[in-house]
Amino acid sequence: MRPLFHPAIEDVRPEAILHALADPSRAAIFAKIMQAGCVEACSAVSAVGDRVIPKSSLSNHFKVLREAGLIRSERHGVEVRNHSRWIEVEARFPGLLAGIINAYASDVGPDLRAAETSTSR
Amino acid sequence: MRPLFHPAIEDVRPEAILHALADPSRAAIFAKIMQAGCVEACSAVSAVGDRVIPKSSLSNHFKVLREAGLIRSERHGVEVRNHSRWIEVEARFPGLLAGIINAYASDVGPDLRAAETSTSR
DNA sequence: CCGTTAGTTCCGAAGTTCCGAACTATGGGT
DNA sequence: ACCCATAGTTCGGAACTTCGGAACTAACGG
Numbered sequence: 001m002r003p004l005f006h007p008a009i010e011d012v013r014p015e016a017i018l019h020a021l022a023d024p025s026r027a028a029i030f031a032k033i034m035q036a037g038c039v040e041a042c043s044a045v046s047a048v049g050d051r052v053i054p055k056s057s058l059s060n061h062f063k064v065l066r067e068a069g070l071i072r073s074e075r076h077g078v079e080v081r082n083h084s085r086w087i088e089v090e091a092r093f094p095g096l097l098a099g100i101i102n103a104y105a106s107d108v109g110p111d112l113r114a115a116e117t118s119t120s121r
Numbered sequence: 122m123r124p125l126f127h128p129a130i131e132d133v134r135p136e137a138i139l140h141a142l143a144d145p146s147r148a149a150i151f152a153k154i155m156q157a158g159c160v161e162a163c164s165a166v167s168a169v170g171d172r173v174i175p176k177s178s179l180s181n182h183f184k185v186l187r188e189a190g191l192i193r194s195e196r197h198g199v200e201v202r203n204h205s206r207w208i209e210v211e212a213r214f215p216g217l218l219a220g221i222i223n224a225y226a227s228d229v230g231p232d233l234r235a236a237e238t239s240t241s242r
Numbered sequence: 243c244c245g246t247t248a249g250t251t252c253c254g255a256a257g258t259t260c261c262g263a264a265c266t267a268t269g270g271g272t
Numbered sequence: 273a274c275c276c277a278t279a280g281t282t283c284g285g286a287a288c289t290t291c292g293g294a295a296c297t298a299a300c301g302g
Contacts, residue, residue, distance in 0.1 A: 042249070055250085056249090056250080059249060060250095078246095078248050079248055080248080
């Protein structure tokens with residue numbers, strides 16, 4: 001098993017961050033890692049919304065987030081702990097993550113409201 | 122030729138914006154449209170940096186930006202004028218575009234200084 | 243040393259992107 | 273009215289990416 005690769009913060013590219021967070025599942029995973037005190041085992045995120053994510057896809061999502069420089073992953077025995085790199089990324093690209101996370105947060109609200117109120121569609 | 126489709130601002134999704142701007146060429150095109158007084162003919166963006174973009178790819182880039190809700194395109198005779206929808210998008214997702222554009226702007230500087238000669242992705 | 247749990251790798255199917263070539267639409271010149 | 277030039281779009285195939293099931297590896301507990 002290869003050691004987990006993490007880019008140095010100065011090698012982190014905006015397009016990689018946008019690409020990583022352009023997937024709603026990954027954005028949700030990243031948001032969850034931040035909320036949950038910046039630590040989370042991969043398997044704690046077995047589903048996003050009502051959708052179950054297969055292990056292999058999950059593994060890949062974490063890899064994309066890691067290689068984009070958004071999270072730091074450490075093996076602890078049999079499991080992997082993921083920390084958000086928010087502080088570093090914020091220092092390098094101020095306002096970027098806040099803007100993205102807020103955008104998703106303010107989008108989910110209206111969407112859920114609309115979907116729930118229009119039961120007969 | 123089909124009329125150009127523009128999503129209503131409330132139908133604009135964060136993932137579409139991130140996906141559109143996750144491509145550095147598109148981000149550069151969008152930044153240019155905003156700088157240039159919010160109006161620009163497609164062909165005025167024939168190249169990004171030192172890279173020439175084929176017409177068909179350009180057409181597709183503008184389509185992606187338009188359908189993400191980032192620009193508004195109007196046919197004026199033989200050409201198409203593109204306006205940024207910054208104000209609308211800013212109202213819906215405050216800070217999102219500023220964060221992204223700043224991230225690219227602050228990335229190009231270091232990149233040009235250090236790695237423009239040997240960057241490979 | 244075997245079983246279990248957590249994650250990774252492999253690989254084929256499905257989807258997306260890129261770009262050259264052919265096409266359409268508009269306006270100007272004669 | 274016609275043709276030509278210019279500006280964009282559409283088509284289609286090759287190259288690339290993503291998804292997910294099955295097989296694999298790694299660490300720990302009995």
